Amino acid sequence: MPDLFEMMENCRAMRRLKPDPVPDELIAKILQAGTCAPSGGNAQKWRFLVIKDRKIKEAAAAWYKKAYDEIIGPRYSTVAPPPGVSPEKFKRQHEAVSYLTDHFADAPVWIVACLDAGANHNAAAGASIYPAVQNMVLACRAVGLGTTLTNRHMFYQKEVDKALGLPEGVHSYAILPIGYPMGKFGPVKRAPLDAVVYQDRWGQAYRG
Numbered sequence: 001m002p003d004l005f006e007m008m009e010n011c012r013a014m015r016r017l018k019p020d021p022v023p024d025e026l027i028a029k030i031l032q033a034g035t036c037a038p039s040g041g042n043a044q045k046w047r048f049l050v051i052k053d054r055k056i057k058e059a060a061a062a063w064y065k066k067a068y069d070e071i072i073g074p075r076y077s078t079v080a081p082p083p084g085v086s087p088e089k090f091k092r093q094h095e096a097v098s099y100l101t102d103h104f105a106d107a108p109v110w111i112v113a114c115l116d117a118g119a120n121h122n123a124a125a126g127a128s129i130y131p132a133v134q135n136m137v138l139a140c141r142a143v144g145l146g147t148t149l150t151n152r153h154m155f156y157q158k159e160v161d162k163a164l165g166l167p168e169g170v171h172s173y174a175i176l177p178i179g180y181p182m183g184k185f186g187p188v189k190r191a192p193l194d195a196v197v198y199q200d201r202w203g204q205a206y207r208g
């Protein structure tokens with residue numbers, strides 16, 4: 001098994017997934033990794049909904065696609081590639097995003113990361129769920145499963161939460177579509193450290 005740093009460097013968003021079933025033991029291991037994450041005050045208001053039921057996935061996926069058609073698709077066609085990403089790689093990313101959109105419900109398992117945050121449903125609350133989500137992304141990578149953090153459904157969160165049958169006060173913050181990857185894990189493309197790290201004063205080069 002690669003070490004943690006190697007895994008982080010090779011934990012590309014895996015959007016092309018095989019429909020083959022995923023063993024329950026692996027999903028349990030991934031969920032266990034999620035619950036190792038910190039949360040504010042260790043309150044652990046997270047709840048994880050494991051979805052295999054195709055009908056439920058399809059109902060939520062319809063909103064995910066609507067957000068692509070209305071917002072994300074057009075945006076991809078107009079924005080410049082992000083830092084560290086070539087135009088060709090960005091085009092491939094767009095294709096992969098479009099593929100996942102069309103095959104969202106085909107992923108054999110979804111883990112929906114939710115928070116039972118009641119009235120405190122805001123960005124600060126999100127800080128208590130995304131560490132668990134990233135732990136699960138890395139856990140997937142460690143056991144050879146592909147996934148991607150997705151939260152585009154939040155453009156239609158109310159509708160998706162309803163489609164997922166979430167009770168009052170519980171909201172979905174991320175959907176992890178999980179399956180065996182069709183392609184290979186590969187290196188992530190990011191801007192170099194000197195473009196994003198400063199020392200002591202904003203804009204001053206980091207000398208570490």
Ligand SMILES: Cc1cc2nc3c(=O)[nH]c(=O)nc-3n(C[C@H](O)[C@H](O)[C@H](O)COP(=O)(O)O)c2cc1C
Pocket residue numbers: 011012013014015093096097100148149150151152153187188189
């Ligand atoms: C907050 C957040 C939301 C994201 N939402 C989506 C999404 O809805 N759909 C998707 O295909 N990828 C989504 N991603 C994945 C990013 O697009 C992806 O990590 C980024 O393009 C970098 O790709 P790489 O990790 O393969 O280098 C999301 C990532 C983050 C951190």
